[in-house]
Amino acid sequence: MDRIGFIGLGIMGRPMCLNLLKAGFAVTAWNRTAAKIAEVTAAGADAASSPEQVASRSDVIIIMVSDSPDVQEVILGERGVIRGAQSGSVVIDMSTISPAVTRDIALALAENGVDMLDAPVSGGDTGAINATLAIMVGGDNTVFERCLPILQAMGKAITHVGTNGMGQTVKLCNQILVSVTNMAVCEAVTFARASGVNPRIMIEATKDGAAGSWQLANLGAKMVNRDFAPGFMIDLQQKDLKLALEAARDLLVATPALSLVHQLFVSNQAHGEGKEGTQALLKSIERLAGKQSQRW
């Protein structure tokens, strides 16, 4: 059984690491803020003093941090994974970062005989806790198959989508889909209310046909209840949309609807709603409409 290294014990990484321990894997963990290691060592993990040390003690090193520069730092930095990783080991980056940065890192690791998978997830902290994350994996197929039992300890719908970076690309596609579909729901709910229609009945009448979506059935219901507590926070979604917009722009692919949603989320942030759930996009649409949006 592969020895696992785990780097990044935030809101997502901590429960994922605990699920690996529960599945019987030996885990060596590291986190930038040392205090967070206690919970996983209490559950049986060993603590390491640096990403380098994690790598030197592991066959497969999992990374779950915030953004592209964080991944570059823990892998390529001074006491990074690349200094300790043995030839034949695998790095699995489960953070959501730039596809282009991912490809660069994979090349640097390959020069040291280390394989890489990019394996970003969706499903939020609930999915992390319940080991039901969807995982989109880019990289070599034999490496994917070797690591599949490890990924299965953390997620459910695990799809090998292509070569290095393509897991990140599919994750960004996921974020384009959720964001623009969310926008569809916000405009429909606001138009319904301004017309005097109960938005709950509108959703009920439309959700099982061609208009139906997860966003309509789930975030739509939260909008109707004016429940803006985060499933997924606007501030975090904005990081992902920035990645998607930059990647699309670099490819010379125009994404006008995605760009529009990103700008309206900026307006949410301007109104102090960055820590609310993405369904608070509704408030930006309502502010455009003024009092008319409050009719129902």
Place this chain on the structure above:
Amino acid sequence: MDRIGFIGLGIMGRPMCLNLLKAGFAVTAWNRTAAKIAEVTAAGADAASSPEQVASRSDVIIIMVSDSPDVQEVILGERGVIRGAQSGSVVIDMSTISPAVTRDIALALAENGVDMLDAPVSGGDTGAINATLAIMVGGDNTVFERCLPILQAMGKAITHVGTNGMGQTVKLCNQILVSVTNMAVCEAVTFARASGVNPRIMIEATKDGAAGSWQLANLGAKMVNRDFAPGFMIDLQQKDLKLALEAARDLLVATPALSLVHQLFVSNQAHGEGKEGTQALLKSIERLAGKQSQRW
């Protein structure tokens, strides 16, 4: 059993009328182009010489024509329904038209003791043929209950959503939802292809989570196969989006994403794609991207 009048025997009206005959209703039919009456008289309907004559022979008069002015003409025009309709009869307008025009017509009919339901449908010609249309009904609840057996001969998910005009409002919400969600799919598919990712695999990896929608599963698959044959034609969708944008503007509700989709469909129409299915919105996104969109 109510005697039914049926006005408008186009691609939707003809099969709906045939389903009423099949359910055992006596039907008197009229169509602007007389030649189209033959198919329903062959199935047992009587032909009338005007909407007025249809109304004089019917308890419930169903209208299925193209747009607001057509409905105004057949109901309020010189030989319109309002001249022949008896007090206590009901007009059910199943066309998709303006909610405001609907309310005006309902008032005019009410002054003559005639009730009205607005009952626009979704589900396309397939739904019309198979009697599986979704029907969104606005109007008085007792009138709705009286007419329910008639509607059940033509559709399945039949929802009473509010007062006169609100059926039309919910139908326009449905069109906002399908259009903007379609846009989400087009941007994700184009971004995936330009990134070198097989869009079929992208859809497979995302469709069962928060990114999932009817549009992704169904129109996404058609986009991947480059099948642009109409389920629902862009030219027809544009009529509905124009209604939605006008209704929203009159309410002072800004719908920037809907507006964007409408403009990109204008570009489709400029390229001679108005008779293609709404999934051809993909081509407008691809034209924005140029050759980059053809990578995969």
